[in-house]
Amino acid sequence: MSTSLRLGVMMTLDDHHQLHQLDVDFFELLIREQDDVEKVEEFLHREERCAIVHAPEKMRINGRSMLIDLADENLARRDAFVRRINDISAMAGRYDVATVIHPGGVRPHSVGPEQLHGNLAASLASLDGKIWLENMPRRYHIEGEKWWCNIGKHPHEFVELLPHVDGITLDISHAYLSVENGGNDAISSFFQTLDGHIKHIHLSDAAQPDGEGLQLGDGDVDLPGLPHMHGLPVLLEIWEGHRNGGAGYIEALRRIRSSDHWFRGCVP
Numbered sequence: 001m002s003t004s005l006r007l008g009v010m011m012t013l014d015d016h017h018q019l020h021q022l023d024v025d026f027f028e029l030l031i032r033e034q035d036d037v038e039k040v041e042e043f044l045h046r047e048e049r050c051a052i053v054h055a056p057e058k059m060r061i062n063g064r065s066m067l068i069d070l071a072d073e074n075l076a077r078r079d080a081f082v083r084r085i086n087d088i089s090a091m092a093g094r095y096d097v098a099t100v101i102h103p104g105g106v107r108p109h110s111v112g113p114e115q116l117h118g119n120l121a122a123s124l125a126s127l128d129g130k131i132w133l134e135n136m137p138r139r140y141h142i143e144g145e146k147w148w149c150n151i152g153k154h155p156h157e158f159v160e161l162l163p164h165v166d167g168i169t170l171d172i173s174h175a176y177l178s179v180e181n182g183g184n185d186a187i188s189s190f191f192q193t194l195d196g197h198i199k200h201i202h203l204s205d206a207a208q209p210d211g212e213g214l215q216l217g218d219g220d221v222d223l224p225g226l227p228h229m230h231g232l233p234v235l236l237e238i239w240e241g242h243r244n245g246g247a248g249y250i251e252a253l254r255r256i257r258s259s260d261h262w263f264r265g266c267v268p
Contacts, residue, residue, distance in 0.1 A: 006231070006232065008233055008236070009028070009237060009246065010235060010241075010242065012029070015190035016029075018215075022249060025049070028100070029043060029053045031055060035132070037088060037091050044091075044095045049100075050097065052099075052235075053088065054100045055088055055091050056088075057097050064137070069081060070082065070085070070103060076223070083186045084236075086127050086128055089130070089158050090128070090221070093128060094250050098132050098199070099132065100200065101127075101134065102134055103133060104120060104152075105136075105149060106148070107150055115152060117160070131166050132165065134169040134170075135158070135168070135170060135179035136208075137176075154177040155193035167199030167200065167212035168199060170190050171202035172203050172206070172221060172236040173202070173206040174202070175187045176219075177206050180209075183220065198232065198235075201234045207219040208221050213261065214253075215252060216252050216256060223263065224261050238252050
């Protein structure tokens with residue numbers, strides 16, 4: 001049975017009232033574009049089970065909503081993105097709460113990663129608090145379109161960034177979708193290459209070409225082949241799992257706690 005896993009779910013400042021009764025070990029707070037740091041700090045102060053915050057996907061610059069991009073080639077924009085993330089991560093760090101961030105580099109088209117990696121490293125070096133960097137899939141869903149993730153898809157990229165972060169958030173669905181074929185091998189490569197540096201798991205199922213955040217058991221991820229992930233906080237990141245009182249999360253919890261054959265792979 002998989003009951004010894006440390007399981008959690010994602011919530012926001014608006015829906016935590018509907019989700020806080022769920023039988024989980026921790027919450028991860030998804031910070032949104034409109035959430036201010038003071039409100040987030042108030043939440044962390046009163047919600048002891050909130051162990052992790054997830055940095056916002058977007059922010060407004062000159063009245064325009066933009067993807068936060070720590071690898072942006074435009075220095076002025078990148079500085080603004082860094083300030084927004086740092087306001088959150090520095091505050092969360094005072095509560096010993098980690099901040100999950102995306103690497104950036106998401107574009108409508110595919111571009112070379114060389115400059116993007118240097119920009120990202122510089123941004124990471126400027127951040128305070130406890131930073132956990134998340135891996136990305138090949139394609140990124142945004143406003144009905146599918147953009148390209150140009151960095152953060154392969155474990156060797158993270159090896160170079162380890163001096164600038166406190167750990168890695170391994171998103172299982174993202175890892176499966178980081179390649180066109182061989183998604184389960186890609187997941188194994190992350191565990192093998194980043195052994196000891198993975199501090200947090202985002203867990204959901206996936207299916208090619210871009211089925212992300214699927215309910216556990218509804219996709220093609222080799223769940224029995226995953227390691228048990230002893231001691232790691234495992235977030236059940238089911239797409240729309242928060243709706244209807246957390247019905248998707250509740251089903252994921254039921255499946256994972258009743259399984260006697262998942263997560264039996266060798267721990268790297």
